[in-house]
Amino acid sequence: MDALxxxxxxxxVLADPMNIVYMFVGIFLGVLIGVLxxxxxxxxxxxxxxxTFSMSPTSAIIMLSSxxxxxxxxxxxxSILFNIPGEPWSVATTFDGYPLAQQGRAGEALAAxxxxxxxxxxFSTLLLTFLAPLVAKFALQFGPPEFFAVYxxxxxxxxxxxxxxxxxxxxxxxxxxxxxxxxxxxxxxxLRMTFGSTELLRxxxxxxxxxxxxxxxxxxxxxxxxxxxxxxxxxxxLRVVLKVWKDMPKYAWTALRGAIVxxxxxxTPGGATPASFMSYGLAKRFSKNGHKxxxxxxxxxxxxxTAAHSAGTxxxxxxxxxxxxxxxxxxxxxxxxxxxxxxxxxxxxxEQKDFVWGLIASIYLGNIAGLIVVLSTVPLFAAILRIPxxxxxxxxxxxxxxxxxxxxNALLDIAVxxxxxxxxxxxxxxxxxxxxxxxxxxxxxxxxxxxxxAMLVSQGSLSVFWSNPLVGxxxxxxxxxxxxxxxxxAMASLKRGTPRVASGE
Amino acid sequence: MNRSRIAAAAAAxxxxxxxxxxxxxxxxxxxxxxxxxxxxxxGGADQMARVLQGIIQKxxxxxxxxxxxxxxxxxxxxxxxxxxxxxGNPHKIVITLSNLFTTPLATGVPFKWDxxxxxxxxxxxxxxxxxxxxxxxxxAKEYVDAVKDGGAAKFQMGGTGSKxxxxxxxxxxxxxxxxxxxxxxxxxGGDVAAQLVGGHVTSSVNNPIEAxxxxxxxxxxxxxxxxxxxxxxxxxxxxxxSWNDIPTCKESGLDIExxxxxxxxxxxxxxxxxxxxxxxxxxxxxxxxxWQDFMAxxxxxxxxxxxxxxxxxxxxxxxxxxxxxxxxxxxxx
Numbered sequence: 001m002d003a004l005x006x007x008x009x010x011x012x013v014l015a016d017p018m019n020i021v022y023m024f025v026g027i028f029l030g031v032l033i034g035v036l037x038x039x040x041x042x043x044x045x046x047x048x049x050x051x052t053f054s055m056s057p058t059s060a061i062i063m064l065s066s067x068x069x070x071x072x073x074x075x076x077x078x079s080i081l082f083n084i085p086g087e088p089w090s091v092a093t094t095f096d097g098y099p100l101a102q103q104g105r106a107g108e109a110l111a112a113x114x115x116x117x118x119x120x121x122x123f124s125t126l127l128l129t130f131l132a133p134l135v136a137k138f139a140l141q142f143g144p145p146e147f148f149a150v151y152x153x154x155x156x157x158x159x160x161x162x163x164x165x166x167x168x169x170x171x172x173x174x175x176x177x178x179x180x181x182x183x184x185x186x187x188x189x190x191l192r193m194t195f196g197s198t199e200l201l202r203x204x205x206x207x208x209x210x211x212x213x214x215x216x217x218x219x220x221x222x223x224x225x226x227x228x229x230x231x232x233x234x235x236x237x238l239r240v241v242l243k244v245w246k247d248m249p250k251y252a253w254t255a256l257r258g259a260i261v262x263x264x265x266x267x268t269p270g271g272a273t274p275a276s277f278m279s280y281g282l283a284k285r286f287s288k289n290g291h292k293x294x295x296x297x298x299x300x301x302x303x304x305x306t307a308a309h310s311a312g313t314x315x316x317x318x319x320x321x322x323x324x325x326x327x328x329x330x331x332x333x334x335x336x337x338x339x340x341x342x343x344x345x346x347x348x349x350x351e352q353k354d355f356v357w358g359l360i361a362s363i364y365l366g367n368i369a370g371l372i373v374v375l376s377t378v379p380l381f382a383a384i385l386r387i388p389x390x391x392x393x394x395x396x397x398x399x400x401x402x403x404x405x406x407x408x409n410a411l412l413d414i415a416v417x418x419x420x421x422x423x424x425x426x427x428x429x430x431x432x433x434x435x436x437x438x439x440x441x442x443x444x445x446x447x448x449x450x451x452x453x454a455m456l457v458s459q460g461s462l463s464v465f466w467s468n469p470l471v472g473x474x475x476x477x478x479x480x481x482x483x484x485x486x487x488x489x490a491m492a493s494l495k496r497g498t499p500r501v502a503s504g505e
Numbered sequence: 506m507n508r509s510r511i512a513a514a515a516a517a518x519x520x521x522x523x524x525x526x527x528x529x530x531x532x533x534x535x536x537x538x539x540x541x542x543x544x545x546x547x548g549g550a551d552q553m554a555r556v557l558q559g560i561i562q563k564x565x566x567x568x569x570x571x572x573x574x575x576x577x578x579x580x581x582x583x584x585x586x587x588x589x590x591x592x593g594n595p596h597k598i599v600i601t602l603s604n605l606f607t608t609p610l611a612t613g614v615p616f617k618w619d620x621x622x623x624x625x626x627x628x629x630x631x632x633x634x635x636x637x638x639x640x641x642x643x644x645a646k647e648y649v650d651a652v653k654d655g656g657a658a659k660f661q662m663g664g665t666g667s668k669x670x671x672x673x674x675x676x677x678x679x680x681x682x683x684x685x686x687x688x689x690x691x692x693x694g695g696d697v698a699a700q701l702v703g704g705h706v707t708s709s710v711n712n713p714i715e716a717x718x719x720x721x722x723x724x725x726x727x728x729x730x731x732x733x734x735x736x737x738x739x740x741x742x743x744x745x746x747s748w749n750d751i752p753t754c755k756e757s758g759l760d761i762e763x764x765x766x767x768x769x770x771x772x773x774x775x776x777x778x779x780x781x782x783x784x785x786x787x788x789x790x791x792x793x794x795x796w797q798d799f800m801a802x803x804x805x806x807x808x809x810x811x812x813x814x815x816x817x818x819x820x821x822x823x824x825x826x827x828x829x830x831x832x833x834x835x836x837x838x
Contacts, residue, residue, distance in 0.1 A: 338799075343802070449690075
């Protein structure tokens, strides 16, 4: 039990009271960053990075990683209360979190989200503690075909299960792909669909689109429906939290699935955002209550939150052992490591024991501290809902605009956000689903480049997707999930022996 | 190429620079200075910008704050176009990588390096030819010969981005030896190194800092460095070998030299006083132990240039890039 001794040693490093102070400061800042849309974890950490140059590397990484945990927790807050995802990985949290808030169950949704987050992080931290070297080897198995397979699985787990007609899902998704293609194409180095405009060079940032589609779109809808929040009667106290905890065993499978999906996506590294979508999709398919997802199911909050936080934590593993960041925030932390004079890589665990185990110990403590901080602030956040809409709506709009601007320091992004807001409103009115559009926008780029990288390596042969057991099984699983609704419909009709085969869709 | 002479001149300049570092400056920033990074967070240019920011802050080398802003859109075109549009603004500087030359040539974005004011060259980033340590190739020649026999279906060169420095070096190797690679573009240098360790590509031309940890971990093997002289760092890095033990590619019969500029520019219409403020600032940065540490970790070529010499160097490199890219067929139509 080498790892256990090292971990205890790590807690010893933490015992320095200053480190504990840094941890709490980091978590508070992180929650704040998470709540403000646009100011993502990566930006937040990058802004605060120079502050840490005068600290010891161990204190510095404890503070910065605590910011990251805080942001992971905080992202859920605005998703649930206002339908505005504070972070990309909390988009899927809005699907059930916001309906819950509208039913006056915001407290329950928040408590579930935070608890789910905590469980996900805990799972990944255990993995990090005991299986780090093994898991790092697994990450190396992932070449372009494997990456594409994972993205395909995310799409397939998510698509073909909504209540909306398939053509609407496909239309929304294709729009997402088209928007994702704007900007520089990494494979050929050519600009696409920029029409000579400087502003379009950056492409459409996923965050700006999401702030518009969800946040602004929602405000437009609420205005039409008579300027009232539906969730006004949110009642929050310790009893709500305890009730959610008592119900947790019911969601054990969903949480475990989310944690595993998250850990896997964090390590490979696919990142927290696809992990949250995939986990939500899987939960929707396999849960008994799957058909009620989207109407306000606690389970639909737990699934994406567990996965997102698990992925966020697991993303540190490839960063530490391989020097590949599993998320944008991890990329900034990686830069920090180099500045503090630490070289990430296979030897870090051997040469910098204090640092690595101090960090791992701080993940345990940081997440417990984070859970306490966010749970104790739930009443505060839920109280916001009692403010009349006519006062809060302009404030939300301003926060959205600031958020959209912060992503790239670009004024045009505010206009883009507003256009997306109108688009979001129209989508809702015409009953087109937003999720496939968002999913395609965030993953389209990555899926496309890994597909084309795979084609380059294989000289254009599709057989590369079945060239080894790993990629073959993921792709097969993905395709199976895609056609599952058709298969099960066909099987059901065969069983019943009716001559009429499932029609069309 | 008389880089050794330039290096000597630079060293001399550095010495006089240090001696004269205390001289009074006629111009000083009156508000926060924006430090544009024409690349994403976490990459080499971003890291260097944040190190600079940290050093300047830690040693209080500037009264006004320095704010790092990433403008990565269109392979950095967004950042450069922002500089182009900021003529006469002395509170804005940019750190460059090779995309200063490659992006306008490959994408046709209307921008040229001389639409900015050159300030100083901070360092040059080396490029090293790496293979997986499990592969049988011990020298660049062995590897290139194997590629000539095996062809593009068997050998892949992983690199960062498309029609940028990594692919330019790959094209140069192909032109000189007749070997053919399949070039596979990835998002960042860290990805490339990991893909090489995982055996998904057969070689890379990663910068030292991107691959050093895998070298030390016994996963990668350096074959040669694309410079006209060996890296002078003699401290053992991995397996008892130092950076200095890596032969130059020329020694191994691959006569290719490529270094990437890590330099600072201001917008056009900067006055001499303004330029000299930044030159002095970066001279002070170079004198700090933090910077020297950073240079050694990344095995950078620490040539420093400013003023006319720097301008001339950039002009020559711009021509060389145009020629290299034209030959490889990378120019935008």
